[in-house]
Amino acid sequence: MLTADKNETLCRTGASTPMGQLMRRYWLPVCLAADLVAGGAPKRVRLLGENLVAFRSPDGSLGLIDEACPHRGVSLALARNEECGLRCLYHGWVMNGDGQVAETPAEPEGSRMKERVKFAAYPVRESGVFVFGYMGPPDLQPPPLDFDFSDLPASHVIVMRSREECNWAQCIEGVLDSAHSNYLHSDGIKPKGGLSITEDTDLKVAQFTRPSNDGAPRLEVEQQPYGFRYAALRRPMKNPESNTYVRVTLYVAPVYSIFPAPKGWASMQMFVPIDDEHTMFYYVLWKREAPIDEDTRERYLEQHGMRVGLDMDEQFRKIGKRDNNWMQDRESMTSGRSFSGIYGINTEDFAVQESMGPIVNRAREHLGASDLAVIHFRRTIIDAAEKLAREGAAPVGLGQQVDYKALSSGEGMVPVGADWRLVCEPEPA
Numbered sequence: 489m490l491t492a493d494k495n496e497t498l499c500r501t502g503a504s505t506p507m508g509q510l511m512r513r514y515w516l517p518v519c520l521a522a523d524l525v526a527g528g529a530p531k532r533v534r535l536l537g538e539n540l541v542a543f544r545s546p547d548g549s550l551g552l553i554d555e556a557c558p559h560r561g562v563s564l565a566l567a568r569n570e571e572c573g574l575r576c577l578y579h580g581w582v583m584n585g586d587g588q589v590a591e592t593p594a595e596p597e598g599s600r601m602k603e604r605v606k607f608a609a610y611p612v613r614e615s616g617v618f619v620f621g622y623m624g625p626p627d628l629q630p631p632p633l634d635f636d637f638s639d640l641p642a643s644h645v646i647v648m649r650s651r652e653e654c655n656w657a658q659c660i661e662g663v664l665d666s667a668h669s670n671y672l673h674s675d676g677i678k679p680k681g682g683l684s685i686t687e688d689t690d691l692k693v694a695q696f697t698r699p700s701n702d703g704a705p706r707l708e709v710e711q712q713p714y715g716f717r718y719a720a721l722r723r724p725m726k727n728p729e730s731n732t733y734v735r736v737t738l739y740v741a742p743v744y745s746i747f748p749a750p751k752g753w754a755s756m757q758m759f760v761p762i763d764d765e766h767t768m769f770y771y772v773l774w775k776r777e778a779p780i781d782e783d784t785r786e787r788y789l790e791q792h793g794m795r796v797g798l799d800m801d802e803q804f805r806k807i808g809k810r811d812n813n814w815m816q817d818r819e820s821m822t823s824g825r826s827f828s829g830i831y832g833i834n835t836e837d838f839a840v841q842e843s844m845g846p847i848v849n850r851a852r853e854h855l856g857a858s859d860l861a862v863i864h865f866r867r868t869i870i871d872a873a874e875k876l877a878r879e880g881a882a883p884v885g886l887g888q889q890v891d892y893k894a895l896s897s898g899e900g901m902v903p904v905g906a907d908w909r910l911v912c913e914p915e916p917a
């Protein structure tokens with residue numbers, strides 16, 4: 489459990505809060521590079537409770553500024569995207585990505601008013617298929633953030649995204665909780681012999697097989713400069729007396745998790761606070777070796793229930809929500825076809841996380857051994873926020889050199905009693 493005070497520290501990300509200050513010290517995902525067309529429509533982005541617009545100028549340069557025009561508050565999502573910046577429709581003021589008002593055409597000639605007007609403008613950069621922004625103090629901007637997929641073209645990457653109607657920490661705690669996969673995801677993850685997790689591509693519903701039916705994994709946590717990683721240790725179905733089945737998941741501060749993917753793939757998830765009661769969820773899958781064909785791409789989106797226009801609207805609001813009990817099909821549960829009655833692994837996660845309410849009351853929890861990584865996550869990020877607020881301590885991962893591009897998870901068998909870290913070693917060539 490957490491006290492009400494600690495829960496507030498964990499969940500609140502406004503500019504005046506400790507977690508909000510911490511979050512603002514990192515590059516954070518703003519949107520996808522493909523969302524921004526040179527000279528095209530500015531994209532409305534709400535991030536850490538701030539209403540912003542992201543845009544790509546006709547010359548290709550990127551901007552991330554306040555949505556509200558500094559003159560009288562008209563949305564710059566409506567603005568004309570011109571060479572000199574975003575031109576507000578109301579009185580023609582032009583705001584550029586450097587935070588300057590470039591023109592105030594309705595003011596008398598010679599007016600110097602524009603020199604005095606301030607609005608928020610944040611550094612922004614492309615990293616592979618993503619656009620990242622930095623909302624912290626200009627003199628403390630960290631080095632550019634790139635992950636393993638960042639040097640890959642869009643053809644090699646799938647990004648699924650959805651808006652979750654709850655706090656960011658509630659969402660990321662799902663991926664730091666290995667045990668739930670044996671229950672919530674028992675429709676999509678089946679125990680089966682074999683060596684490691686695989687994807688069954690013949691089935692219509694995304695189904696992954698796992699060489700274990702052990703529903704009470706032992707967790708071990710290891711602190712790391714970027715956050716921590718944890719191993720979930722399970723008895724395998726084959727040779728349980730001599731082998732242990734290991735899955736290693738990384739928590740990468742502040743909002744990322746990297747976890748095992750089927751062979752040939754790598755994957756990570758991002759949980760970006762829109763505000764304290766909404767989170768933008770990104771599920772990134774990539775293949776280093778080959779482009780991903782259209783069929784596979786469509787199959788992933790369908791099976792995960794992440795199709796814009798079908799499973800969610802253009803703003804990534806899902807059709808499954810509290811009002812319709814997340815489209816749960818009770819008949820499929822009574823007939824034995826489904827454990828959860830909810831179609832898709834991610835949609836199952838959304839349902840349980842949102843069902844707790846916008847910000848769960850962690851004072852009423854009863855945490856057990858299976859929650860070890862969740863406990864560690866809270867400790868890590870709350871400590872970082874408090875230490876930053878109290879003594880200006882460097883945020884997790886930023887005080888030292890972390891090679892974010894090299895971070896990866898691992899999964900496989902080790903002999904009983906052997907070090908689980910063996911599964912993270914690169915395979916011999």
Ligand code: FES
Binds near residue numbers: 576577
């Ligand atoms: S409100 Fe934007 S120029 Fe007047």
Ligand SMILES: [Fe+2]
Binds near residue numbers: 663668672
């Ligand atoms: Fe899950």
